[in-house]
Every structure is written in structure tokens, then in C-alpha cells.
Amino acid sequence: MARPLYFDCDTGIDDSLALAYLLASAEIDLVGVGGVHGNVTAAQGVENTLRLLDLAGRGDVPVAQGASAPLVGEFGGGAAWIHGANGIGEVELPEAAAKAISDDAADLLLRLSHEYAGELEIVAVGPLTNLGLALQRDPSLPERVRAVTVMGGAALVPGNITAVAEANIAHDPEAAQLVIAAGWPMTLVPLDTTLENQFEEEHRAQLVASDIPIARAVGEALDFYFDFYVELYGRRSSALHDPLAAAIAVGGIQPAVAPRVPVEIDTADGPSRGQTVCDLRGQRRGWVDRADANVRVVLETATQLAPHLTERLLALGAPRGR
């Protein structure tokens, strides 16, 4: 039985990879997608999601637009220099037949949590505003959710939006703190490991050469993304932020180092605002789970994601028996 999964994203090039990966994963059933501000406006992200789903022949998946700004403050303006002005590397996709549903993303998530009570899993790879709103509307939500996997934070490496803060968390620290403190089984996939899982030209070439429309589209979008990463890695390639969270949630990639520790989001107004404070003290002699932990923090993966991700995306054309 495929596990029901709600995906929350700000689509985004690596969000697109994560979405394609989820569509290619028979372990899960993508029962809904919410869009949130982040890499692009919430509206642009939803448009990208709808077109990617259409391209994959999955216009049946309900897509809901969510928050266009964080719980506190305003939309950060996106990251056009990383993801392109349209969020998917300036790749132009055909208009989708389907439209977003009338519910907003938080309401979609709440509805799905009842429909699949006790079974629903959540993967969130953008700012956590939609999840925060859902928790505010119904604090009993965690009782009906089986697992939450979030791409976010920087535990023992520098941040990517400030010296210590990672963008997803920092774009809505108040919502992130609600999510972190909600008491559900939560896994965090921070920069520590997403930056160590890289997608190379050899992988991208396989996607671009494919006759599977969504695989080819994300391969083409990665062209833009690869340019951004030259400064970081010294070569055209990319980190695999969002697809790594998806792959860990699905079970396609296993964590190798993932201690359960206390995690707190800095919501104060100092230079550390938006930091994901992971308490990794006392772990020098071997990683151990803490009794007072609220989050499992993935610091290393057992294997590299890129070959697995490429393989799954290239199998997207194969019959799914759905």
C-alpha cells in the first residue's frame, strides 16, 4: 500500500526535482500539494506545480495555493538569481489543464489529515507558513500525522541566507518554531547534508536526453541552477536540498548520521534570527539520541542521492499500475 503524502513547496528548481521524485516513488501516494511563498511568489510556485504535474500526466493531484507571506513580516522577494524569474530556470512549460483548488494549502492539509488520519505524511521544502497556519487552525493536527520531514536549517555548517540561518526556516521563523514544537515525529534535513549531495552534469545530461517530459523539463531547469552553484562548488553542479528531504521521507535514501536532539528556532531580532538551533553538544564521542529531543536531524546520508534520483526520474515513463 502506497503511503499518503502531502507535499508543501515553493516551486523552485530543486522543488521541481523533489516533486518529480515523489511522482516517481511507488512507496507513496501524492495526495496533495500546497504552495507557499519562498523561492518565488506563492502564486508562481503553484503555477509551476500545476504545469509540472500536467507534464507528468498527474493533473489529478489536488494543488492548493497557500500563504503568500510569512506569519510575521513580508514576502522576501524570492530568489530569481538562483531559480530564475519564473522559479524553474526560465524553462517555459505548457499551461496546465487543472487549476488550484479553492481551499488554501493549510485547509487542504487539514482535510487530508482527516481523510488519511494516522497515515498522512508531510514533506515540506519551503518556508513553513502553511504548516504553521494549519497548526494554528487546528492544534490537534499532529495527532493525525504519521511523520513530518522538512528541508531546512544548518546545524554545524554556515547558513545560506545569513551567517547562521538557512533560507526556508529564516523566511518564516515563527511558523518554523510552531512546526518544530508541535510534537509530531519530525525529521529535519539541513544544509549539512543537502550540500553534500550534489547533482552533476552527467546526471543532468541523462535527464535532458530523456523522452519523459517532466524529467527533461527539470533537467533543462537545472541548467540555470548549475550556474548559481559555480561560486559555491567551483564547477557547474547543484546541491540537492529539496529532493533529499523527499528521498529521506520516502525511504529511498537512508540517513547515516541522524541524532534525535532538541531543536529550537531563533525568533528573536538578533543576528541569529531564523537560525535552527540544534543542540549537538556532548555528541563528540558518538552520536546519541537525546531523551529531551523533538527532532531527528539528518547530518549524513548513507549513499549519494544523485544516482538514485536520476534512476527514479528516468523510470517515470514506465507503467505505474495506478
Added chain:
Amino acid sequence: MARPLYFDCDTGIDDSLALAYLLASAEIDLVGVGGVHGNVTAAQGVENTLRLLDLAGRGDVPVAQGASAPLVGEFGGGAAWIHGANGIGEVELPEAAAKAISDDAADLLLRLSHEYAGELEIVAVGPLTNLGLALQRDPSLPERVRAVTVMGGAALVPGNITAVAEANIAHDPEAAQLVIAAGWPMTLVPLDTTLENQFEEEHRAQLVASDIPIARAVGEALDFYFDFYVELYGRRSSALHDPLAAAIAVGGIQPAVAPRVPVEIDTADGPSRGQTVCDLRGQRRGWVDRADANVRVVLETATQLAPHLTERLLALGAPRGR
């Protein structure tokens, strides 16, 4: 010519090691010592400093008591479980002939900065309250100071007093921010490297077996300190926090990785209060100095401190020609 050096400390077992190291270093002339709250009360730290100096036959060095509490808030209560109730591992030293001078530590520092204008170097291994007070009393102080070396912070490793904050900085974040922003040539020696420089039983045994009174005394004090570090390292040994800052300031130990980067102290009231925010973004492809840097952050040393420290302390009995 020996370089004039002012030492600010909260004496402390590793402060004692640093003090002995400075006395043993012909490169510098210890022209004054200030005491500050931290590992112990300011008064207890000054008493320890006076007795250690007396034991080394250096009762001539002026010692001034400084701040007994941070600029904001109250004395943290010390760390008796690490340093012993008296700060020097319950070792009882003979009373010193000399007393503290009547000036407080900040005034001593200011006086020395005029006496050795342009030449004075500062090594600070406790909370930075005395330096902060000196800066408040005379903002022109940095013009007369050649170099400042501080033991403090945690750049890419967990903190030791909170998940992200190191004790010296966190015990007075407001003072630390004043010091960090003062515009003088500043070197920070954080936990990243002090925890990697360890003192072992073999080194301690050499000190204890010595007939040099101060070397033997700190060797005996380390017995208590070694017990604390069993939980961290899994064996009796210790980190070399304060003496590493002293050795880097003196030049006895060379930094191997020490980028100049922007550093800021978190003085907000969130979970990151007291964090030393070192901006190490974009350093993945090789460490580079940043044009907007204010601090040199020592992340690795070229050699281990313990053999060098032991050698210097065991040479303390030799004639200094002073």
C-alpha cells in the same frame, strides 16, 4: 625587545596554565593582569592570580580586580564543577605577599595603553567585561593597542554553555560586542580549535614531577580539570582553551586556518543569545579573508599546543635575564 602584554582572566585552571605560559615566554613582558568574573568571582580569580604570580616569583606584576558582573545582568555563579570551588582545582597555594592595586582592571588597562602606546597587546581569556568597560571609559583605547587576542566563541562547533554559545562570550555578550566592534586588530580563538588542543596525563605528569612551583601547582590543579573532561573526551585529559589564546598571541603556536571574517555577537534574548556569529559562508573552496572582516578566527593550529606548553612551563626555572 619583549612586547608589553596585558592579560585579562578569570583564574580558572586553564587561565592558570595561560598565566604560567605567559610568564615563561620571553617574547612578551607581562605588564599587568586584570581579573574578571567568570569561572570564579572576580575576587577569587584575583586572589588566585596573585598567589600564582607569587609562586613564580613575579609579585612585581601589577594585578587589578575588575568587574564582578557583566555589563547587563548578574554574575553567572562560576563553574565550580569544572575548576573547583576555589577555581584552581582545590589546590591550596600560599598567600601572596603582593595585593591587588587600587585601580580597577579597566583603569589599569587604560593606563598601560598610554604607557605602552602603540605597543600594548591584550590577551583576554574570560568574559570581556573589563575590556568593554575600558572601551566605554575611553573609546580611543584601540588606537593605542597593537593586537587583541580573545579566547571565545564557537564558529562551526556546538557551544559549551548553550547549544551555540561559548561561556566567555555568553557571560557578557554586550561587552563582547563592544570588543568585537572596536576596530582593533583582533584574533578570536574559539572552541573549534581549543577543543582540538588537548593536554594529556603524560604532559600533566611532567608538570607534577617538576620542582618549579608554579608548574607543579598547575599540574596538580589539572587533576580536577581532567575529571571534568572525561565526559567530553572519554578519558582523563583537558582542552587547552586559555593557554592556546596566549600561545597564539605570543607566537609560540601558529594558526593553520584563520580566515579574517565578519563576526558579530548575538545580544538578543533568543536561544542564540551569546553566540559568536562568525560569517564563514562562501569558504567552501578554500579559506579566504573577507574585505568586510573585523576578526581573525583561528579554526586550526599548525601544531599541537601541549608539547610546547609543557616545554615552556618546565623551562620556567631557568634564568630569564630579567
